Amino acid sequence: MVENVARGVLYPGRHVQVVETARHDPAPDAARFVELYWHVRWRVDAPHDSKVLSYPSVHLVFEEPEPKIYGVVRDLFVRRLEGEGQVLGVKFHPGAFRPFADGPVSAFTDRIVPAAEVFGPEVAEAGRAIMAKRDTADLAGLAEEFVRARLPEPDPVAEDVAGMVERISARPDLFRVDQAAEALHVSTRTLQRLFAEYVGVSPKWVMRRARLQEAATRADAGDAVDWAALARDLGYFDQAHLVRDFTATVGVPPARYARSTD
Helix, strand or coil: CHHHCCCCECCHHHHHHHEEEEEECCCCCHHHCEEEEEEEEEECCCCEEEEECCCCCCEEEECCCCCEEECCCCCCEEEEECCEEEEEEEEECCCCCCCCCCCCHHHHCCCEEECHHHHCCHHHHHHHHHHCCCCHHHHHHHHHHHHHCCCCCCCHHHHHHHHHHHHHHCCCCCCCHHHHHHHHCCCHHHHHHHHHHHHCCCHHHHHHHHHHHHHHHHHHCCCCCCHHHHHHHCCCCCHHHHHHHHHHHHCCCHHHHHHCCC
16 A cells, blocks of 8 residues: 555555565664664566655665665665565664764765675675565564674764754754754754764755655645645745755656656
């Protein structure tokens, strides 16, 4: 059902026709770092482009031919699905991948790198075992076993940053970085530094992405949207500003997107 499609997935009506998705929650110790495990299966007769307005999260993805690390994608994420296949992803909380990385998370932004660069060659063996399974719980269980064996020491700063991302993402009306800094009781410079180090993208990007996701969610609901009112709710100067912002990332104006989501 469309309502079960994750927020940020565009054209959900089309998505559910070709993609089967499931999620698995992490164990309590892993939950300090891992938001969830996600499982996607597909079988298509013709190539299908899955399009996503990504969250500010890093993912460890077990797939063929090798596991990979997906950094935060600042533009529209597009994955072409062909034939039949599956992937199992580990979605880290925003900021929570920093303790696993040997440096700022911004080094992974807009990049896909072999997971062995972070987790060593043994991740390939884990990937083969995971990809041999079919049941979501089995795949997620093996992935969690791999991750839990490599959990770093808790990083209180990473947890603080995750909370910051959550708070400003829940406030799509926040438009300026200084507004976000004031709401979070930190300086603008501190906020920018923490996001570069732990999240990999700027606080301005996080706020903009939250607004775009909200606009897409309203369009996907199938109800008539008062775009001028929504623009005001999201803190845009006017409707034209919303249209430009949405079109620049999604590729079509929001009203046209709304007409094509079935």
